[in-house]
Amino acid sequence: MPTRLAAVVMAGGLGTRMRSSLPKHLHPLLGRRMVDWVVAAAAPLEPAPLVVVASPETADAFGDLDVAVQREPLGTGDAIRAARRAVADASEVLVLSGDAPLVTTDGLARLRAAHREAGAVATVLSFVPDDSRSYGRIMRGSDGALAAIVEAADATPEQLAVREVNSSIYMFRGDALWPALEQLTAHNAQGELYLTDAVRAIVDGGEPVAVHVAADPMEGEGINTRVELAAAAAVLRDRINAAHMLAGVTIVDPATTWIEPTVTLAPDTVVHPFTVLRGATDVATGAEIGPQVVAVDATIGAGALVGPFCYLRPGTVLGPSSKAGTFVELKNTTLGEGTKVPHLSYMGDAEIGDGTNVGAGSITVNLPHRGGPKQRTEIGRDVRVGVDTVLVAPVTLGDDAWTAAGTVVTDDVPENALVGFPPRQTVKEDRGGRRDD
Known part of the structure; x- marks a missing residue:
């Protein structure tokens, strides 16, 4: 038997x-x-x-x-x-x-x-x-x-x-x-x-x-206290990091890099210090992540650059050679090939085409309508989103469109259009220190 x-x-x-x-x-x-x-x-x-x-x-x-x-x-x-x-x-x-x-x-x-x-x-x-x-x-x-x-x-x-x-x-x-x-x-x-x-x-x-x-x-070793729990986490971290490094991943500082067991990393990925990769995050070959990056259930394409100081929330997909840069937060957003969100921006519930650049300080306003799902923003190929642009979803920017700095976009923008031009600078002279006008 x-x-x-x-x-x-x-x-x-x-x-x-x-x-x-x-x-x-x-x-x-x-x-x-x-x-x-x-x-x-x-x-x-x-x-x-x-x-x-x-x-x-x-x-x-x-x-x-x-x-x-x-x-x-x-x-x-x-x-x-x-x-x-x-x-x-x-x-x-x-x-x-x-x-x-x-x-x-x-x-x-x-x-x-x-x-x-x-x-x-x-x-x-x-x-x-x-x-x-x-x-x-x-x-x-x-x-x-x-x-x-x-x-x-x-x-x-x-x-x-x-x-x-x-x-x-x-x-x-x-x-x-x-x-x-x-x-x-x-x-x-x-x-x-x-x-x-x-x-x-x-x-x-x-x-x-x-x-x-x-x-x-x-x-x-058994765990009975939170001190022992933290010690066990460090052992598991080291085991996971060692396995990735032996498989061809560069982890610059394993002691400050936390990778959950469900994360996949392709060979020739580079992970910089103080990076946390969680959930079903998947990283393609040649991507460079960190320092100070958190990615949760994100897909990072070949050759993509992430960070420093970047947060990729669930549903984020970065295309090949794309960039999510310094102080950028992305949620349920797709960046096309070569698309860049270089710094100081939030893109949520957005679809961004290939070759687009999003200027600093730009955000999507993606609140749900009457309790429904979050509204989405569609940005086409080769779009230039000027600095401090606010995109109020649902809204679409056509291919090759441009937005002027400081623009609030509330309606769809056609291809090859330039939208914006908020009020120009106004100077009031001889205020004399008064604050009541």
Whole structure:
């Protein structure tokens, strides 16, 4: 009979040390929620099913994932019990902690391989962190085999001195897991049902239990505070940036560049310091971004220039060799090939053709009409929008049109037209310091 792997992600706790009304596992972390990183790491192993154990308050927060509800926070052992109906028929059960977002697919694959190679009933993923903090300690016998996992709250000073700790990530043989869980009692400092006691029960029963030490200690790190959340974000940032650089992207200062995992960057893209790329942003080859740029769900064409100090909001599309320059904000706007919005402008809900130039200080006024959708501005090819032009949507500027500086455009402008000429300068002499005329 082929081996069938199931996975259970424990995400039922509230995480009170986060000092937040938002449950710990749902805190945002570089474009995903904390628990989503764990799910993303496990999914390529194709567990069937992959079950998230949630509290009643968060049971609706997981979309299309299979969810088991832990009615009361009675500990990790009780959390796995809650998932029993969904995974009881699996021959292998991978147990993950929803607050360990640094775990990787490769790390989990190595754990599974070590479990199978050892022929173990259970395998514990351990790691050796710089700071053992409140992790459960891995206690080994004289032969080096696992003797027990002792929770920090129940450990003696000698046990707390042990540096190898439990990641709360395990592989179990399915038919051995459930009997071990039935033996759990809450005779501990926390009054909870510990999954670690199920491991002890398997050891005490004489069954083989293996320990696989994570090659990268960061994979086992759990998150309990916002300080640890920020540290995890930095690790994920560095991993993402390293992968892009190895694929041919130049990131001038990786420590100040934040790129979410859903962003795509083509080779020979250049990203300057203090740039944030989010969501489904897609960057074509040869584009140069930053410094001080934020792009969210934007498409940036080949050879485009973005920044410095530029904000690309969702729906923005920059054509090849276009430019969104200094202190420019674009929202749901398309720039054609070679089109430039060089500085100090806002273009929202606009379609701008090839070869157009938008002068400094120009904006679109795109408020919705009577509660409907935002109004759009259409600007043709090779248009010259003069400085401080206001385009009140809905409005169209034809190809090769020009606007004079300071113009407010409220009606459509035909091709090859010049529009504007606001009142000319007026000089009043001999005011004598008076301010009442």
